[in-house]
Amino acid sequence: MKGITRKEEIITTAAKLFKEKGYSAVTMRDLAKAMGIKAASLYNHINSKQDILKAIIISLAEEFTEGMQLIQSSNDSCIDKLKKIIELHVKISSQNIYGMASLNNDWMHLEEHLKYYQRLRDDYENDFRDILKSGIASGEIIDIKPEVMLFSILTTLRSLYLWIPKKEDVNLDELSNSLSQILIKGINI
Amino acid sequence: MKGITRKEEIITTAAKLFKEKGYSAVTMRDLAKAMGIKAASLYNHINSKQDILKAIIISLAEEFTEGMQLIQSSNDSCIDKLKKIIELHVKISSQNIYGMASLNNDWMHLEEHLKYYQRLRDDYENDFRDILKSGIASGEIIDIKPEVMLFSILTTLRSLYLWIPKKEDVNLDELSNSLSQILIKGINI
DNA sequence: GTCTATAGACTGATAGAC
DNA sequence: GTCTATCAGTCTATAGAC
Numbered sequence: 001m002k003g004i005t006r007k008e009e010i011i012t013t014a015a016k017l018f019k020e021k022g023y024s025a026v027t028m029r030d031l032a033k034a035m036g037i038k039a040a041s042l043y044n045h046i047n048s049k050q051d052i053l054k055a056i057i058i059s060l061a062e063e064f065t066e067g068m069q070l071i072q073s074s075n076d077s078c079i080d081k082l083k084k085i086i087e088l089h090v091k092i093s094s095q096n097i098y099g100m101a102s103l104n105n106d107w108m109h110l111e112e113h114l115k116y117y118q119r120l121r122d123d124y125e126n127d128f129r130d131i132l133k134s135g136i137a138s139g140e141i142i143d144i145k146p147e148v149m150l151f152s153i154l155t156t157l158r159s160l161y162l163w164i165p166k167k168e169d170v171n172l173d174e175l176s177n178s179l180s181q182i183l184i185k186g187i188n189i
Numbered sequence: 190m191k192g193i194t195r196k197e198e199i200i201t202t203a204a205k206l207f208k209e210k211g212y213s214a215v216t217m218r219d220l221a222k223a224m225g226i227k228a229a230s231l232y233n234h235i236n237s238k239q240d241i242l243k244a245i246i247i248s249l250a251e252e253f254t255e256g257m258q259l260i261q262s263s264n265d266s267c268i269d270k271l272k273k274i275i276e277l278h279v280k281i282s283s284q285n286i287y288g289m290a291s292l293n294n295d296w297m298h299l300e301e302h303l304k305y306y307q308r309l310r311d312d313y314e315n316d317f318r319d320i321l322k323s324g325i326a327s328g329e330i331i332d333i334k335p336e337v338m339l340f341s342i343l344t345t346l347r348s349l350y351l352w353i354p355k356k357e358d359v360n361l362d363e364l365s366n367s368l369s370q371i372l373i374k375g376i377n378i
Numbered sequence: 379g380t381c382t383a384t385a386g387a388c389t390g391a392t393a394g395a396c
Numbered sequence: 397g398t399c400t401a402t403c404a405g406t407c408t409a410t411a412g413a414c
Contacts, residue, residue, distance in 0.1 A: 039409090152368065156341045182341050
């Protein structure tokens with residue numbers, strides 16, 4: 001009773017392969033081989049290759065949306081909201097490194113759910129931008145173009161999946177703190 | 190006498206398509222259609238699909254290597270070297286937005302030239318890390334894990350191609366300055 | 379739940395006419 | 397330099413046996 005179904009096993013194996021070569025370059029035969037079965041057997045558990053991609057990406061995107069809604073509705077200062085966003089990315093990314101690769105690089109291959117994904121992503125960026133803007137308005141954050149700040153911070157957080165696995169001994173709280181310091185206070189003395 | 194050959198036209202058109210869907214998802218028929226010719230005609234100018242990818246990626250990687258060598262051999266302070274690296278990324282990325290997408294996302298599909306690319310990339314990261322470390326040693330840069338700093342700054346710079354085209358009116362010097370401020374001095378008051 | 383066999387479409391690339 | 401025609405291989409997915 002490990003509670004892990006064959007379908008879930010297929011999805012996590014697929015995410016691992018998608019991270020290495022991208023969705024389009026991974027064939028159902030590649031996936032089957034990694035599972036130790038034949039390609040046709042996969043279809044007893046999943047409906048299509050596309051369904052695997054959807055399962056990986058949409059659940060992650062919704063996880064970010066929920067996290068952002070919680071942060072946004074809090075009474076924290078803008079800087080504290082930023083710190084919580086950083087913690088959110090560290091947490092989700094470390095729990096699903098392979099899935100994060102698909103979320104970042106293979107979302108354009110979504111078919112039926114592409115527009116839904118794009119709406120979630122746009123909303124997330126807008127919420128993030130609003131936090132930065134209100135931080136500027138209240139004097140908490142320097143008055144530099146919020147667009148450049150948003151881009152700089154968000155791309156760093158979105159790329160965490162590339163970097164976390166390389167340092168397996170890293171403490172996640174420590175990583176969140178280092179990132180907060182670097183992204184918020186800068187790197188010079 | 191525009192000096193732009195048909196081969197170059199194919200490569201830039203391919204880079205544009207690779208940015209949208211990735212190398213693996215773009216077929217030679219897609220590329221031919223975008224050029225207004227038939228797929229077979231492409232082979233009068235290029236040897237293979239793989240050769241196109243190599244042409245896009247390797248020239249860009251070498252451009253970064255040359256830029257880094259120039260910066261490294263200068264007598265600037267570490268902070269000034271960092272500013273020059275930021276300018277280097279802004280300059281190259283703005284000149285070849287589409288190629289930067291392949292450099293970032295499709296390098297793993299290089300065949301013959303994969304190891305060469307990886308060596309250039311590793312060397313670049315090592316040079317970057319050395320600059321940060323000597324900045325820490327000299328007291329110019331705060332003593333936080335250089336690995337987290339390197340990751341944070343470099344992923345921001347590597348993702349510039351995603352963001353530059355969205356703001357066509359942006360002044361590149363202004364962008365370099367904003368980025369320097371944000372990445373080096375942080376965003377809080 | 380896995381297998382073999384296969385359908386039907388698509389892939390990169392080549393041969394040879396114009 | 398571009399075309400038509402085509403090859404040989406691969407792709408996702410299905411049918412049906414065990």
